[in-house]
Amino acid sequence: MKKFVNDPKNFVPEMLEGLALAHPDTLRYVPAYNLIMRADAPRTDKVSIVQGSGSGHEPAHVMVVGRGLLDAACPGDVFAAPPMDYVYETTKLLATPKGVLLLVNNYTGDRMAFDMGKEMADADGLRTEILTVNDDVAVTDSLYTVGRRGVAGNFFVIKAVGAAAEQGAELDDLIRIGRKVNDVTRTMGVGLTACTPPAKGSPLFELGADEIEFGVGIHGEPGRERRRLTDADAIVDALLDAVVPDLPYQSGDRVALMINGLGGTPVSELYLLYRHAHQRLAERGIRVGRSYVNEYCTSLDMAGASLTLVRLDDEIETLLAAPADAPVNPF
Amino acid sequence: MKKFVNDPKNFVPEMLEGLALAHPDTLRYVPAYNLIMRADAPRTDKVSIVQGSGSGHEPAHVMVVGRGLLDAACPGDVFAAPPMDYVYETTKLLATPKGVLLLVNNYTGDRMAFDMGKEMADADGLRTEILTVNDDVAVTDSLYTVGRRGVAGNFFVIKAVGAAAEQGAELDDLIRIGRKVNDVTRTMGVGLTACTPPAKGSPLFELGADEIEFGVGIHGEPGRERRRLTDADAIVDALLDAVVPDLPYQSGDRVALMINGLGGTPVSELYLLYRHAHQRLAERGIRVGRSYVNEYCTSLDMAGASLTLVRLDDEIETLLAAPADAPVNPF
Amino acid sequence: MNGTELVVRTIAETAIANEKYFGDLDSVVGDGDFGYSLARGFEKLLDGWADLDRTNAGSFLKRCGMTIASRIGGTSGPIWGTAFLRAGAAAGEPLDRARVAAMLRAAIDGIKARGQSDVGDKTLLDALVPFTDSLEKSGDLATAARAAREAAEATSAMVAKRGRAAYTGERSRGSVDAGAMAVAVIAERISDVWQPEVTGS
Amino acid sequence: MNGTELVVRTIAETAIANEKYFGDLDSVVGDGDFGYSLARGFEKLLDGWADLDRTNAGSFLKRCGMTIASRIGGTSGPIWGTAFLRAGAAAGEPLDRARVAAMLRAAIDGIKARGQSDVGDKTLLDALVPFTDSLEKSGDLATAARAAREAAEATSAMVAKRGRAAYTGERSRGSVDAGAMAVAVIAERISDVWQPEVTGS
C-alpha cells in the first residue's frame, strides 16, 4: 500500500502540525510532547480529560479533541504508546483544580506510560485518575495478557465523560460514568488487508486474497483466527455472534450500534455492514437507539471494520446526544 | 483490494438501506429510484435541491442529504449516472412551488440523464433548473470532451446553495450563487492505487509500486499522466501548481482549502498533506479562511487525495459557515 | 415482428453474456461499468419481455427504447435508448433491406444528436456506421458483421474525443472502444441466429 | 566509567543499526514498531550524549534510564528505562564480575516488576536471564553472548504470555521474540567491542 508521507520519522508531527493549522481557533499544538489541546484548556471550572495511545488510529484521539470530548491528546509514534514524559508534561499543562482524567486503552505500553506519568504528576500534588478502556471481545484468554484491549468503543467513553465534564461533573463522577459505559460496551473487529506503518513501508502481515483476520487488533496485530473471506452479511453475523453473547445484549435492550472503519474501507461498505447488523439485532429484539457509521478508531490504512454495541440507559443516551465539536466525527 | 459486499448487484441498494436504517428520523429511502430524501422534504417554503451522479463517491451525494445541504440524491449504480427516470421521478417527488434545482457533475452520462429527466418534468409543468459543476483542472483539452469534470469541489456548491435555499432563496438566486461558487472553485486529484468496483472485483487499472496517477478522475479513469511516486510535499506542490494558476488564486486572496480523501487514504495522511498546502499557500500570500480535511467525494477504495481551492468572499463564506446536518461531514 | 423480436432478444442476450468482456474493455481508459450497465438494463428489458407492446415493429422498438433509456444508467442508457426509439420511429412495412437501413440511419442520427458525437470520435458509431454501410450495400448480415468487427478493431488506432475515455487524450490510443466492440459482437451474434427472408430483397 | 560508557554506546548503536531487523521481528505477531521505538529513543540518548552526568557509573546509568524511559514510546520505554535505572542504582566500585552480575539482576527484577512478567513469558527476559547466568558463571562475555543467542532462538518454541504478541495465543509459537533477539544481538556486539579487565576477576 502506497502512502502520502515525507520522512517517516516526521509522519506524526507533520500530521499534528496540519491539524493545528486547519483548526487554529479551537486547537493548540505543543510539538515537544505531540500534544494537541483545546485552545481554551485548561479551564478551571472543569475536569480536564486526556487520552494518549499510539498514533495511527486517527481520528482517535487527536481529532476528537474539542468541546464535549477530550481536552487534550498526547499520542506516541505510530502504534507506540506515548513516552512517560509526554503523559507527565501533558498532565501538568492540563491540570485544573477539579483534576485530570487520564483515559487509557488497555495495552501494556500505554498502561506503563500512564502509571509512571501519573505517579510523577501525583508527586507534584496534582489530582489525577486513570480510567482504563477494554472493550475488545477478541481477546479471550486474559490470563496471558493484560486483558482485553481498548478499541473503537473508546469513543463512547470519551463522548460520555466529555459531555459530563462539560456540564461540570466531578472527577469521581466521571470515573463512575466512564466505568459504566465501558462495562456495557463490546467490540469485535475484522481485517481484510494488513496495514502499512510509514516507517516500515510494507504490510505488517500477509493475508491471502481469500483470507480475513477475524478479531484483528487496531495495531495490525493478528487476531483471533484467520478465516475464509465470505460475503458481508456472513461477516456481520460472525461479529455479532462474538459481541452479543459477551455482555450479553438481550431482547428488550436499547443499544448504540457503531460500524467503525479501520482506515482503508470506504463509508459505502460501512453502511452496507450497518444494514445487516441493524436488521439482525432487530430480529433478536435489540433496538438500535443511536447509530455511528464512520471512522472512529483506525489502524492506518487497513481495510476492515469493527462492530461495537453499547447498552443504553437514559443517562448514557443523554450524554451521547449532548453537543460536541471536533475536527471529525463528533457524534 | 478486498471488499465488504454481498451480491455486487445489490451493493448500492444495500448501502442505501443501511443509510436509511441508521438515520430514520432524518432520511427517507425510496428503493425504486435509489432515492434518499430528507424526511421533511419537499417543503413548500423552499427550493428542493437534488443531485444524481453515479454511486461509489460516498459520502457524495447520498450522505450529504440533510438540513442546509441536499434535499435528495438519486444515484445510479457504481460509476454510472442514474437512469433518466430516476431523475424524472425524483424531481416529481421533490417538486415545490419554489422549484427544484438539479445539480449535475459535468459528465456525458449525467448530463444526458438530467437533460432528459428535466425535459419530462418540464413537460409536466414543473419548475426546474440545472446547475452544472465542473471544477476539475485535470482536464486540459476540453475541445475533445464535454469539458471539465465535476469532482470534490461539488461539495462547496452543495453547501452554498443548500444554505441559501434553507434561508428561503429563490431558484434564480440559487443558480447565481451556485455558478459563482463553481466559478471560483478548482480541484486536482492524484491516485496512489486503482479502485475496485464491486461488480468487477479487480482493480480498474494497474499502477506500478512507484507510480501515481496524476489528475485521476473520481471514476477511476486514468488521469492526466502517470508520474513517479514522490514524497508527500512534492505531490502537494504539483497539485498546487495545477490548481493555483488556473483561476488564478493570487496574493491577498482568502480561500477555503479542502484535502479530500479518495476512499482508501486515512485521515492522518490527509492532514499531513493539508499542512504543506496551507504553508505553501501562505508563502504565496493566500490565506486559508476555512479548512476541509476529510472524505467528501471518493472513488470507492482508491488511495489518493484531491486538493480544492475556493476563493472566498463574504457571501460565500457566510453560506459555507451556515449550520448544516448530514450523516457525515456537514462542514 | 418475429424477426424484430429475435433481433432485440439477441442484442439483450449478447449484452448479458458479455458483461465481463465489455466491462473489461471499458476499464482500459474508461470506468469499467459499460458491461454492467448494459447487462442490468437488458435484464430488466427481458424481465418485462412478455408485457411489451407488440402491435407492430415500430411500437415494439419504441417500448424497448423507453425501457432502455429509463433503466440503463451511465452514458449508455440515453445513447442506446435513443437509438431504439429512433429506429422504432423509422420502422414500417415491408421490413426490407432499405427499411432496415433507414432504421439504422435513424438510430445513428439519434446517437449523434444525443451524444454530440460523430464518426471518428472513437465511440460505438465507429462500428455502427460501417455496419450499416455494408449491410445496405451487400444485403448480407455476415458481411456487415465482418465490417463491424474490422471497424471496431480499427478504433484501437483512434484517440477518443467523446465519453469518459476522452479525458485521457492521447493515452486512449492503443485500445479498442468498448461500445464499438459491443456493436461488432452483437452484429456477429445476430448474423448467427437470424436468417431473414427480407435482407435478400 | 569508560567501560560503562562503551557498553551503553554499543547498546545504542546496535539498536539503531538493527532498526529494520528488530522491527521485522516484532511484526510477525506484534505490531512492528519495536525497532523504530528503540532506534528513535537511543538516537535521542546519543543526541544528548555529551551532556550526560558522568560523575560515576551509577549516576550515568540512571541518567540514561531517565532519558530512555521518558523518550522511548511503546512498552520498550518503561521496560528498558527501568532496567537502566535499576542497574544504575546497583552500580558501585569495583565494577567486577559480581557487581556486573548484581547490576544485571537488579535490571531483571526491575523489568519483572514493571512488566508483571517472568522467565518463560517469551519476552526479552528469556535472553537476559540466561545471559546473566552465563556471565556470572563463566565470567566470559563471548560465552554469555552465545547463551543469550541460544536462549533467544529458543523463544521460538514458546507461547507469548506478555506483550502484544500474547493476544495471538498459540499463533505466537514459531517465531522468536523480538526483545529477546535484540538482547542477544546487543550482547554479541558488546562482546565484540569490549574486553573488560574486570570480567576476569
Ligand SMILES: Nc1ncnc2c1ncn2[C@@H]1O[C@H](COP(=O)(O)OP(=O)(O)O)[C@@H](O)[C@H]1O
Ligand atoms: N458522446 C457519446 N456519443 C456516442 N457514444 C458515446 C459517447 N460517449 C460514450 N459513448 C460510447 O459509450 C461507451 C461507454 O459507455 P458507458 O460505460 O455506459 O459510459 P460512461 O461510463 O462513460 O458513462 C463508449 O465506449 C462509447 O462507445
Ligand SMILES: Nc1ncnc2c1ncn2[C@@H]1O[C@H](COP(=O)(O)OP(=O)(O)O)[C@@H](O)[C@H]1O
Ligand atoms: N510485560 C512485558 N514484560 C517484559 N517484556 C515485555 C513485556 N511486554 C513486551 N515485552 C518485550 O517488549 C517487546 C516488544 O516491545 P515493543 O514493540 O516496544 O512493545 P509494544 O509495541 O507491544 O508496545 C517484546 O518483544 C518483548 O520482548
Ligand SMILES: [Mg+2]
Ligand atoms: Mg507498539
Ligand SMILES: [Mg+2]
Ligand atoms: Mg460510468
Ligand SMILES: [Mg+2]
Ligand atoms: Mg463506462
Ligand SMILES: [Mg+2]
Ligand atoms: Mg511492538
